[in-house]
Amino acid sequence: MTREVAPVLPTLAAVLALPELQRGAPLVVAAREHLDRPVRWVHVSELSDIAALLSGDELLLTTGIALPSSRGDLRRYVDGLVEVGIAGLGIELGRRYTDALPPALVAAAEARGLPLVAFRRETSFVAVTQAVHQIVVNAHLAELEASEEAHRAFTRLTLGRARPQQVVDLVAEMAGRPVVFENLVHHVIAYNTAGRDHDAVIGDWERRSRAARMRGPGAAVDVGPEPGRFGRLVLLADGADVTDVTEEEVTPRHRMLLERGATALAMGRLIDRDAQNLELQAHRTLLTELAAGLDVPHLASRLTSLGLRWKGRHVTGVVVRLPGPQGDAGELRAVASDLLDELRLRRTSGLVGPVDDERVVALVAHAAGGGDPVVDRLVERLARTGARLVVGVGSAVDDVAGSGGSVREALVVADSAVPVDPPRAVRLYDLRLRGLLHLLRGDPRLQQYVERELGALLAHDARSGERLADTLAAYCHSGGNKVRTAELCHISRPALYARLRRIGQIVDIDLADPENVLALHVALLAREVMAGQSGQPGQPSIR
Numbered sequence: 001m002t003r004e005v006a007p008v009l010p011t012l013a014a015v016l017a018l019p020e021l022q023r024g025a026p027l028v029v030a031a032r033e034h035l036d037r038p039v040r041w042v043h044v045s046e047l048s049d050i051a052a053l054l055s056g057d058e059l060l061l062t063t064g065i066a067l068p069s070s071r072g073d074l075r076r077y078v079d080g081l082v083e084v085g086i087a088g089l090g091i092e093l094g095r096r097y098t099d100a101l102p103p104a105l106v107a108a109a110e111a112r113g114l115p116l117v118a119f120r121r122e123t124s125f126v127a128v129t130q131a132v133h134q135i136v137v138n139a140h141l142a143e144l145e146a147s148e149e150a151h152r153a154f155t156r157l158t159l160g161r162a163r164p165q166q167v168v169d170l171v172a173e174m175a176g177r178p179v180v181f182e183n184l185v186h187h188v189i190a191y192n193t194a195g196r197d198h199d200a201v202i203g204d205w206e207r208r209s210r211a212a213r214m215r216g217p218g219a220a221v222d223v224g225p226e227p228g229r230f231g232r233l234v235l236l237a238d239g240a241d242v243t244d245v246t247e248e249e250v251t252p253r254h255r256m257l258l259e260r261g262a263t264a265l266a267m268g269r270l271i272d273r274d275a276q277n278l279e280l281q282a283h284r285t286l287l288t289e290l291a292a293g294l295d296v297p298h299l300a301s302r303l304t305s306l307g308l309r310w311k312g313r314h315v316t317g318v319v320v321r322l323p324g325p326q327g328d329a330g331e332l333r334a335v336a337s338d339l340l341d342e343l344r345l346r347r348t349s350g351l352v353g354p355v356d357d358e359r360v361v362a363l364v365a366h367a368a369g370g371g372d373p374v375v376d377r378l379v380e381r382l383a384r385t386g387a388r389l390v391v392g393v394g395s396a397v398d399d400v401a402g403s404g405g406s407v408r409e410a411l412v413v414a415d416s417a418v419p420v421d422p423p424r425a426v427r428l429y430d431l432r433l434r435g436l437l438h439l440l441r442g443d444p445r446l447q448q449y450v451e452r453e454l455g456a457l458l459a460h461d462a463r464s465g466e467r468l469a470d471t472l473a474a475y476c477h478s479g480g481n482k483v484r485t486a487e488l489c490h491i492s493r494p495a496l497y498a499r500l501r502r503i504g505q506i507v508d509i510d511l512a513d514p515e516n517v518l519a520l521h522v523a524l525l526a527r528e529v530m531a532g533q534s535g536q537p538g539q540p541s542i543r
Helices: 012-016 071-084 103-112 125-159 164-175 198-202 205-211 252-271 277-291 299-305 329-345 371-383 400-416 433-439 444-464 468-477 482-489 493-507 514-531
Strands: 026-030 041-044 058-062 088-092 116-119 179-182 188-192 220-223 231-235 314-321 350-354 359-366 390-393 425-427
Touching: 026 103, 041 125, 058 125, 071 103, 103 116, 125 164, 125 252, 164 179, 164 188, 164 231, 164 252, 164 277, 179 205, 179 252, 188 198, 188 277, 188 299, 198 299, 205 299, 220 252, 231 252, 277 329, 277 350, 277 359, 277 400, 299 400, 314 329, 314 371, 314 400, 329 350, 329 359, 329 371, 359 371, 359 400, 371 390, 371 425, 390 400, 400 425, 433 514, 444 468, 444 493, 444 514, 468 482, 468 493, 468 514, 482 493
Parallel strands: 041 058, 058 088, 088 116, 390 425
Antiparallel strands: 026 116, 179 188, 179 231, 220 231, 314 359, 314 390, 350 359
């Protein structure tokens, strides 16, 4: 259940800055360092034993006319107020004390850390009370409005079946702090840095989260009721160790937002009963970025935060494609769940997630030379489902910086291969010419061949911006079919004919000769392989 949210109260310093108090020429004579105390109420009393009638956080105003005279009695008067926890004591000069407050009273207040204020001019205590109480009431109203706004926002997310990332984004936006949603083994499911340094937020997250001293109530909130708890929503501080959040740094509003967010996540879990859904969603985001060839910032820390144990190991990309109409969302989730279950059964570290309407990507960490047995077990598990599918496998890499290349290589293989029954793992070298070119991609002789065949055309494109090389690639990939090439390039056939003539003139070869077209096609394929390009004509892309 969400706590009632306490208002953000004005501090004693803010109260003293009000015009109604400034007209009394206030002078802080003791405990100036404690002016940051909140003021919940203003109380006016001349009683010397008023402490028993107070409840804390009040600003007590008095003329001092009934205060005791002895040093001991003044000290006991201050002690009583401190024990109750009032915010401060204000005394108007001119009635009991003319020029200054008694040194014994000032010393006692300073010793106990009680802010003591002398008003050197006549002060309207009624005006002060009205002004401060108006601020307190407005603070209550503002918190109620903020709580209602949060309630509406999180309700919309819940009813809209929002993903965990959307919930985390809303908590971070409303709190103005970084927020992390982690699972029970301290792997990051979703996070928002709120503009802070990325590595400072989730770098080495699992270790830091386990070792964190979450002292403040509300710095971390469990997600899901016992015994079905499935994660924590964590609010981070702005210091060097962002997981070390103290109670003073977490406001009631922060606690309310965390609890609202945790409730939204738990409700989303109830709506979607797929036990692996959150983990697959978290994996999918990063795997989609890798598959699309994006430059993924902070890749190593993100992989670690998701639970991939890659240090000192090799990683291999695996893509499972469900060709044809069977590749619906249910089939994809079933394939992803099978892969994830098999990895857990074999105690193998890996990420799994669907990246589009027909493909599931896995990134598996394994010992050097141990990739084939892992992949074989995954394929055996998928074969038992009876589904018609293709399994493409990328090259193993010994650095996570190359994990995107392994995933994209597996995508090329999966999209190029045809389904077989039972399914088997297909690698790039199984792909004939493209596989051969991939194996030769570092050979200077192949590079010289590409430059000799395409150098003039690429130089022309660089100078003119015409992108004739793309037109040539479309022509080659379509098997010399000019109608299809015009469609791929979104131009008319006469415009295509003009481009082809210009290409022939630039490279000085006759495109009517099939052998010449084959030579250029090989050069284009080799260039794509060497550049690791994706999304070119005839190449797979993330749809």
